[in-house]
Amino acid sequence: MTDILDRRLNAFRPDLADERLAERVQAERYVGGEPASIAVPLANIRPEADRARNIDTQFLFGEPVRIFERRDGWAWVQAEEDGYVGYLPEAELTAPTAPTHWISVPRSFVYPDAELRKVPLHALSMGSRIEVVGEAETRGTRYFLLKSGGAIIARHCVPVSDYVHSDYVAIAAEFLNTPYLWGGRSGFGIDCSGLVQLAMMMAGIKAPRDSDMQAAFGREIERHDVKRGDLVFWKGHVAIMEDRETMLHANGNTMTVARETLEAAIERIGWLYGQPTGFRTPY
Structure with a gap:
């Protein structure tokens, strides 16, 4: 029966499968998975636990995922957003977060603190989810302070309940x-x-x-x-x-x-x- 399921959207292998597929696929073991979030600006998702393999897709900072397996420094996960399944380094995951905003411009820098003259810690893409824990202003520029560390330009973000616009x-x-x-x-x-x-x-x-x-x-x-x-x-x-x-x-x-x-x-x-x-x- 497994040949009718798309491996990109269904977590199943002969030895392990998502418990939600128990009636559709045969596996040695079924698991419910554990919730987690992406902890890096961009996580490359591969079809196997092998850095030499091409990437299938990418998950963005703060995206929620479900972990089905952790082994040899890799994690086998499924995105909550679009259901995509794949492997990424386990170190690129963190405990579930509670995002308040997401990035609404194509790219934005995260600074060590509310000062755009400092060297950025990293950059985030549109669609990344962040947890804002405070605000600050420097020379008229408003920043959001992030629970994950650093500060980002406030006008580059919108609440997760909002969208950039309808078009x-x-x-x-x-x-x-x-x-x-x-x-x-x-x-x-x-x-x-x-x-x-x-x-x-x-x-x-x-x-x-x-x-x-x-x-x-x-x-x-x-x-x-x-x-x-x-x-x-x-x-x-x-x-x-x-x-x-x-x-x-x-x-x-x-x-x-x-x-x-x-x-x-x-x-x-x-x-x-x-x-x-x-x-x-x-x-």
Whole structure:
């Protein structure tokens, strides 16, 4: 029965499986898992506990996960946000947190304290979840003080109960010129489906992670009906329509998030990957 389940979205192996799958898969042992949060700015998620393997996706700072196994310095986890399953170093996890805000700009620095002239501790991507425990102001700039340590520009954050705004296409456009990264899902590097998912998440739309999953998201439409916010798919690729003629996508041609007309993209991509495989609207 396990061959009908997507290993990206279901935690199962012959020796161990999520107890929620007990009636669907056979395993030597079933566990409920333990809650945790991502403790680093960006966690690379791999299909095996091996740093040599390519990444499938990335989890952001403060994202909640469930741990099914800890072994040899690695943890086998599943994201609460989109259900993605994979491995990451155990040291990149911490006890569950209680985020109050999330980052609402593509990237923002965390400083040692409320002083932008100091060397940052690290940077966080849009979508990262933080726990604010205080505020401070320096020369008119307001900072949030973080439970995890350091301070961040307050205007770069919104409460977790809020979203950047309802237009996810405008959010996606904020990532223009962000480097393309296979498996990337952040303001530091992003792939085509990561751009779709992250922009939608910040607009309050829950979307699956990979382009083949997104190709079943929403409802199918005809090419002549496309409008702002609709998605166009090729084999292994997805783009966001900015209007009826123009699209945004993270792509391996420019190796960035770029703006391109649909007609130009169809002509350029066609010789290698064929024609679009479909058009869908998430609304």
